[in-house]
Amino acid sequence: MTPPISRTRADFIAYMGQALEAKGLSPIAGRMLGLLIFDGAPRSFSDLATELGVSRGSISANARHLLARGAIVKQNRPGDRQDYFCVAEQSLDQILTELIARMTETSEAVRGFAEALPSDEGARRRLCGLADFYAAMAGGVTQALQRLGMRR
Amino acid sequence: MTPPISRTRADFIAYMGQALEAKGLSPIAGRMLGLLIFDGAPRSFSDLATELGVSRGSISANARHLLARGAIVKQNRPGDRQDYFCVAEQSLDQILTELIARMTETSEAVRGFAEALPSDEGARRRLCGLADFYAAMAGGVTQALQRLGMRR
């Protein structure tokens, strides 16, 4: 009844690939993250290529992307020319922080549009409502972030 | 110094198109929503096509998509065969509600993977942490939703 670990692992990696694809990551980047989260230990560049069954070019590109986002970290070991990657300590926090920044940014942009309108214009009220909406979401996520930080 | 309303309107619509594209909507769907939010009144099917400068086929497809998501509503008037669309009363709430549902779903899926693992497996702890992460986000957004509901 209990599936072998390797099966759960493979399923999880595939699931993460799809789940994160919906959030703007490429499929490979999503699976990479899934694999690194599951294993919880640094994996080498070529390991990733063979385990995910993709070209080294793809690993290179996607790793660079994930590194830039602060989602993963690169390790280098003396006497070993390979690059190793693992999920950043604060990987999830990092993602939330960025999310908050982007929502706040949107809120302010919308408010900017609103304030370019005369106050008797009905659209102004609607855009302000939208700005509030984004601000509220940013607030909610901020609370989630604090709650997670507390738990640790 | 104050730009004409029509200019602000056009800029807002374009901005929304881009902002919502990042959230998985097609460009046309995003601009449609932007237009409807700005105008705040029902707009006819063909109005949308001409104002956005896109084919009727695109309006049909994207309207169907937005309707399915509960983001907009279709109106029909006696003696007028045209379809009219406007942002749903609870359009934003609807979007948040769906967002919460999807995050909760992800949280539970991940927890499902975690529970398929033996408790001594380190991955189990990590996946539980990820599940908590999604649950916390869902909680945060839920609070945002309540805060917005209160304000009204």
Place this chain on the structure above:
DNA sequence: GGGAATGTTCAGTTTTGATTGAACGCAGAT
């Protein structure tokens, strides 16, 4: 100096998704 291992780059290919526009079905109006 070869040679092997490693990561990057980039041009080319494949895939995916959005968009169009013509054909269609339907419902009122003439």
Place this chain on the structure above:
DNA sequence: ATCTGCGTTCAATCAAAACTGAACATTCCC
């Protein structure tokens, strides 16, 4: 009956993105 306006559908087109694989530069080892 025919015509016109309306929305849908679908095959074709177009564009953007992901992915590959070969060429390359670098480093280490013998």
